[in-house]
Amino acid sequence: MTIEEFQNKFGIIGKSKEIKDLIDIMMQVAMSDISVLLFGESGTGKDVFARAIHGFSSRSEKQLVSVNCGAIPEGILESELFGHKKGSFTGATETRKGYFEIADGGTLFLDEIAEMPLTTQVKLLRVLETKEFMKVGAETVTHIDTRIIAATNKNLESEVDKKHFRADLYFRLKAVSLNIPPLRKRKEDIVELANHFIQLYSERNNIAKPVITPEAELLLQTYPWPGNIRELKNAIETAIALNKDGILNESSFEFMTKGEAEDNYMRNLPVFVKKTTEEVDREMILRALIEIKKDLIELKELVYNNNNNGKDEKNIDVNIDDIAPISEVEKEAIKKALRYTKDNKKQAARLLKMNERTLYRKLKEYEIG
Ligand SMILES: Nc1ncnc2c1ncn2[C@@H]1O[C@H](COP(=O)(O)OP(=O)(O)O)[C@@H](O)[C@H]1O
Numbered sequence: 001m002t003i004e005e006f007q008n009k010f011g012i013i014g015k016s017k018e019i020k021d022l023i024d025i026m027m028q029v030a031m032s033d034i035s036v037l038l039f040g041e042s043g044t045g046k047d048v049f050a051r052a053i054h055g056f057s058s059r060s061e062k063q064l065v066s067v068n069c070g071a072i073p074e075g076i077l078e079s080e081l082f083g084h085k086k087g088s089f090t091g092a093t094e095t096r097k098g099y100f101e102i103a104d105g106g107t108l109f110l111d112e113i114a115e116m117p118l119t120t121q122v123k124l125l126r127v128l129e130t131k132e133f134m135k136v137g138a139e140t141v142t143h144i145d146t147r148i149i150a151a152t153n154k155n156l157e158s159e160v161d162k163k164h165f166r167a168d169l170y171f172r173l174k175a176v177s178l179n180i181p182p183l184r185k186r187k188e189d190i191v192e193l194a195n196h197f198i199q200l201y202s203e204r205n206n207i208a209k210p211v212i213t214p215e216a217e218l219l220l221q222t223y224p225w226p227g228n229i230r231e232l233k234n235a236i237e238t239a240i241a242l243n244k245d246g247i248l249n250e251s252s253f254e255f256m257t258k259g260e261a262e263d264n265y266m267r268n269l270p271v272f273v274k275k276t277t278e279e280v281d282r283e284m285i286l287r288a289l290i291e292i293k294k295d296l297i298e299l300k301e302l303v304y305n306n307n308n309n310g311k312d313e314k315n316i317d318v319n320i321d322d323i324a325p326i327s328e329v330e331k332e333a334i335k336k337a338l339r340y341t342k343d344n345k346k347q348a349a350r351l352l353k354m355n356e357r358t359l360y361r362k363l364k365e366y367e368i369g
């Protein structure tokens with residue numbers, strides 16, 4: 001398979017040297033059973049690449065199970081990963097398989113590996129070395145053949161220095177470490193990605209495909225994209241959703257950079273207009289929270305469900321991966337509000353329907369800004 005065929009198969013857009021080189025290495029390592037560490041900022045495509053590696057490997061017929069290590073409460077992570085014996089703790093009414101076992105023969109994607117507690121890291125290293133582990137509360141070992149792909153947006157080396165991450169596990173994982181560059185370092189991919197998302201969004205929503213002007217393309221190429229491809233995708237979707245004439249020009253993307261100007265503009269508008277924008281944002285945040293709540297309920301059911309193992313397994317990779325701690329969601333919402341208002345705390349607080357003092361407290365708590 002050529003690099004281009006690989007890109008087509010797994011929906012990976014990009015003609016930059018960075019992406020081509022990355023895929024070249026990925027195709028080489030995919031076939032082996034060696035663990036892979038994916039490093040990249042949020043939104044650079046770590047999930048996409050993990051799926052591609054699994055899909056290109058001889059394990060593709062078996063499951064790819066995704067686990068977000070930062071999203072599962074520390075107390076249940078080990079039992080989630082390794083499974084548990086009936087009666088090993090309150091609520092363990094049945095013996096359950098962990099993700100390692102569910103992914104037996106396939107691949108386990110450990111996302112946000114830097115968030116894994118040190119005690120679990122010890123266990124993980126042992127599994128990597130021996131291919132066996134003990135379920136929580138068990139006395140005998142379970143053998144598995146599960147390939148590990150780990151991902152992080154943190155600098156693991158400095159996590160090791162800070163004693164947040166075990167050096168031995170780090171060295172084990174970094175044997176094959178793939179660095180996915182941020183979008184601002186591969187600007188030549190931006191236009192192609194933008195067109196890809198325009199096509200995708202128009203098809204999915206059954207609308208005529210809008211045209212993007214060269215000026216707008218230039219604007220997208222010069223924007224720094226702190227949220228990388230995810231942010232680009234969202235920006236395209238917003239621009240199309242707000243578009244009226246089938247032409248995406250510079251002003252279609254004003255919402256990304258508008259800050260002070262809009263702030264002043266909004267201040268002079270009647271109250272009801274001001275509310276509309278706020279309500280839209282608030283609704284988006286609320287919707288995200290509701291989604292997460294739904295996922296949490298499903299997760300709880302998954303963990304404590306005591307009578308149907310087979311049924312549980314089907315949904316595992318969907319549920320767990322989509323859950324983020326409420327604090328993360330809050331942090332993201334705050335960051336978004338600040339970006340949208342160009343760091344205007346007063347207006348950001350208003351958008352978030354949050355007391356300004358509370359916002360300042362949260363900024364400190366989350367170390368934003
Ligand atoms: N090279 C790429 N080509 C096309 N779409 C991509 C590419 N990389 C990422 N995406 C899309 O961008 C979004 C974010 O990617 P994701 O893999 O979830 O990022 P990460 O896991 O690093 O935060 C997803 O919608 C994904 O489909």
Ligand SMILES: [Mg+2]
Nearest residue numbers: 043046047111
């Ligand atoms: Mg991800």
